[in-house]
Amino acid sequence: MRLPSPRARRPRAGALAPNDLTRTLPAMSSISSRPHKRPPASPWLSLVIRLLGVSFVLFFGAAIVTILLGIDHRAAGDPIGLLVLRLVRWGGVHGGGEHYELMISTVYVVWGAFLWKAADAPFEHALFLDFTVVANVAHFGLMFVQGLTMPGEHLHLVGDVALGGLALALFAATWLPARGNTRKRHTAGVDR
Template sequence: MNESDQAAIRRLSIALRLTSIVTLIIFVPWHIGLLFDWDYAYTGHPIGQLFAWGPHDGGRLYAQMITAIYIVWGIFIWLAAKDPVRNRLFVDFTIFGNLIHGLVMLIQGVLVHSEHVHLMGDVPLCFAVLLLLGPLHWPLQRRLARA
């Protein structure tokens, strides 16, 4: 592995850690807010409107489940950053999982009038993961596969 590849791995590792931190900064407080029934976690609050879906505050139990999944995902993204080459399948899953999740939410956000606000909230966050990690991860994987 040459110096260029090592530098690319370092950049990807930093991007993964940044993704992990942002994921945890968003989902840990939201999860705690849901558990303790704090106002900001619900659709009646401007912050809650960006992330909670549907009527009746997006389904509190569903929101607790999805936030728990994203918290675990954020932790594993941090762990994958230690060796992104060995964890390439997880990095691919992170990128594609966010892409597909973002596309589904984009379609729902456009078609369902009451959900338009998500086009400024969680939808761009999903695509940000793709735009941050994809250009760092995929070229590196192609170069390493040829080596």
């Protein structure tokens, strides 16, 4: 029986030789594990992000519970309950859109939980926070237009549109300048 030759075999075309791979992997991991020099978030920024997350969880969590327990139908019989429903429910107080309301509410509850986590290190989650601003500007912008133009939906302009718009304005007014200042400092540091 003949033993294989100790000389290394030539890799087939397109394959990495084992020695190449062992040199490549540590180099890749050392690049990705370098700490990023991002500034810590101000306590105010983290607080505002958490407040937005909590507001999402509370508002939309309450919507989920209200629909699942049928509280919305019972509330429609009371004048105060009817007013509250009109401020937040689109298309009539007696429902018909509960499936949609449950779906969007679930998305926003999860979104709120992720905002809470992102508040620990906002600059590490800049894309998510930028998405939060842009997606909600689009969402509340459309709701504003619909509140102006749809018959019977004008009350939303002082209800969920105003509430969401204020929460979004506070978040954007805190996040966007902080992010802009971080980019300026990062660019100045790179140019040196």
